[in-house]
Amino acid sequence: MQNRVLLVEDDDELRSLLARYLSNQGFTVREAATGNDGLALAKGQACDLVVLDIMLPDINGLEVLRELRADTHLPVVLLTARGDETDRIVGFEVGADDYIPKPCNPRELVARMQALLRRVAWDQRTEVNAARVCGDLTVEPDHRRILQNDEALDLTATEYEVLQVLLAHAGSVVRKTDLMQWALGRRLEAYDRTLDMHISNLRRKLGPEGPARIETVRGLGYSYRVPV
Incomplete structure (x- = not known):
């Protein structure tokens, strides 16, 4: 089709x-x-x-x-x-x-x-549709949504992709080049701030602890830290 x-x-x-x-x-x-x-x-x-x-x-x-x-x-x-x-x-x-x-x-x-x-x-077609829990966040791939304390976050399609990749690698650093390819489907180009803007939006939508949840690892990429 x-x-x-x-x-x-x-x-x-x-x-x-x-x-x-x-x-x-x-x-x-x-x-x-x-x-x-x-x-x-x-x-x-x-x-x-x-x-x-x-x-x-x-x-x-x-x-x-x-x-x-x-x-x-x-x-x-x-x-x-x-x-x-x-x-x-x-x-x-x-x-x-x-x-x-x-x-x-x-x-x-x-x-x-x-x-x-x-x-x-x-x-939409993946067979791995089971919900995944990471702290107070739950990823529901079948609905393409992420819940925070059982409330759905208001995410765009790309924000969903970025956050679910970070959650899948919670506690580890995801290189910007990899995150760009996995979440946005293209290579990271010089002076392209698209990914940075999506990260900024996600931090805001995750609430006051957002900046601490998504940590910038200078020169490498980003890491999601599960709140204690």
Whole structure:
């Protein structure tokens, strides 16, 4: 079955180019030129992933993302202005799974999308669905969720992947290069702060002890410390 993608982009030429490319790569593509149209399609039509431009003519992509995150954990890839660090940081805080700067390389966009979709598909079809407990956290792979004291954490698809990898190696250091490959499905590139932003969000969502739970091991990576 073809993966279904919703492409929300107000630049007609770019949207048409990306839609054609994605279709040629085997995706079923729905298009929207405004934030409101994108929200309506995302909520009214089944899709597997959203590619969302931040700069839209009515409501911006970050507001669209906030609305989506109130109802769904669909994987979302943001299209951001090149060099705009603020948009990327806020995007991850709101709940983006990944980003790619514009003008974007369609081949790289497809690679990012496929990595996200592979992770979701793998968790959905894995036979190891038994819950795993790590301190006050419980990983439920069959539901793709993590509970803290029996309450589900509000995690994006990528945050779930990052945290479940850290929990699987609790007490040990997970190298950034490995965590990037295992959780995000791609190599760590120089100056890429995507993983750092997801870690920051996880620390915040884990509460006041978050920074102590996920320890930065300088020059190596991260380690999850189970609270005593």
